[in-house]
Ligand SMILES: *[C@@H]1O[C@H](CO)[C@@H](O)[C@H](O)[C@H]1NC(C)=O
Ligand SMILES: *[C@@H]1O[C@H](CO)[C@@H](O)[C@H](O)[C@H]1NC(C)=O
């Protein structure tokens with residue numbers, strides 16, 4: 333699991349000697365050229381990973397596939413993911429990535445784990461499910477034992493079973509519900525003309541999802557289904573951000589946060605018991621960055637308390653929500669220094685640098701995240717614009733959680749080949765790949781994001797060694813204790829060896 337080392341001094345000196353000799357003759361030396369190319373390649377993610385003969389064979393096969401795929405028209409990573417998805421599903425590389433043991437998913441949000449189809453076809457068909465249509469053209473859901481009261485946004489609630497029974501085309505209606513729960517659509521350019529519009533729909537979809545997922549009996553099934561989808565994608569461990577929303581019952585009663593924490597614990601334990609090659613989940617308690625300092629202070633205190641009582645489950649704390657609309661981390665310094673003042677350690681996993689607004693207050697979030705001793709940086713999209721911050725992060729072993737599809741859908745870039753993580757990967761900066769919000773982006777597990785990172789961001793220079801290091805990074809930079817990391821690493825290695833031998837001709 334070693335990081336790629338930088339070129340040693342003797343290597344640089346010998347290189348300089350070669351340069352001097354060959355400057356005199358005028359013609360570049362092919363040996364020198366070869367050496368420089370090798371040195372550069374060794375710096376990239378996976379550049380120093382040694383591959384055994386079976387791995388080398390699979391690597392050669394992957395290379396051949398990639399050469400073909402990079403010449404194909406259309407080239408999926410150059411397109412919007414919503415248009416590219418059908419092509420990616422046909423890709424031989426994608427099919428291999430689905431089967432590849434990817435280790436851990438480290439950047440996910442707890443309300444957006446499963447496919448929108450499952451939520452509509454399974455959850456909205458349960459009894460006592462009410463729907464309302466909001467003024468803004470969206471929907472809200474509520475499970476209730478009696479007709480729910482009107483609210484400002486929902487003046488009339490309809491029982492879904494009766495509503496569907498009265499419809500000429502319930503299938504068409506279900507499709508419209510699916511549309512409400514995801515951003516996935518066939519013409520993203522027309523649907524989301526600007527960053528503001530796509531973020532507005534993003535928040536709207538979360539409100540629609542919440543009524544379904546925070547119904548206590550659904551929540552357990554939902555979480556279990558989410559883990560099924562990640563497990564089927566060969567992910568073995570999951571860390572998710574969660575605001576620990578309070579779950580409700582049919583009679584309108586509301587559970588406390590401890591109930592939610594225990595539900596996470598129970599479902600994780602049940603799932604691991606039924607799938608011994610799945611390690612479990614951990615929660616990063618999150619609070620919204622739109623909130624005040626005093627609210628954030630109580631959130632930090634709450635996270636400290638939870639971590640003390642549930643050390644196995646609770647990994648740390650984060651601030652979520654759109655950075656460009658929210659307050660910068662520095663604004664919260666009084667809240668974020670609380671653990672240090674109290675003499676306790678609360679690990680941070682800050683979203684930072686999910687922006688293209690260079691030089692704004694928000695653009696300082698990555699530096700501030702490091703000053704608050706963050707353990708990882710969520711997104712770090714703007715990191716290559718901050719060389720000093722990048723150096724500091726690398727020195728402190730702070731990995732960047734790269735979520736390519738999320739960045740594209742939320743309109744930070746259009747062509748994946750231009751993703752700034754390309755720079756990080758060529759330098760061997762510590763990165764992990766994750767999927768942020770599968771329900772909203774129309775992905776499953778991690779494979780689509782791995783595809784974009786491997787084929788689009790990495791290009792031809794990303795190889796099996798790159799994939800192996802990305803998977804190992806997800807274990808190395810997880811919040812797990814050294815002992816549990818070792819357990820997960822051994823589990824992963826076994827699966828990896830099987831994956832290689834399954835593909836060894
Ligand atoms: C929904 O999924 C659960 C498992 O989570 C299953 O037991 C149930 O039968 C499904 N219901 C429908 C209506 O598909
Ligand atoms: C949400 O569902 C409603 C009801 O079917 C539909 O009219 C509306 O267009 C949907 N909204 C989106 C964003 O798809």
Ligand SMILES: *[C@@H]1O[C@H](CO)[C@@H](O)[C@H](O)[C@H]1NC(C)=O
Pocket residue numbers: 668669672703704705
């Ligand atoms: C960050 O870590 C340093 C070194 O361990 C420590 O001195 C400092 O108090 C920490 N800062 C915060 C905000 O926790």
Ligand SMILES: [Zn+2]
Pocket residue numbers: 439440441683710768
């Ligand atoms: Zn996120």
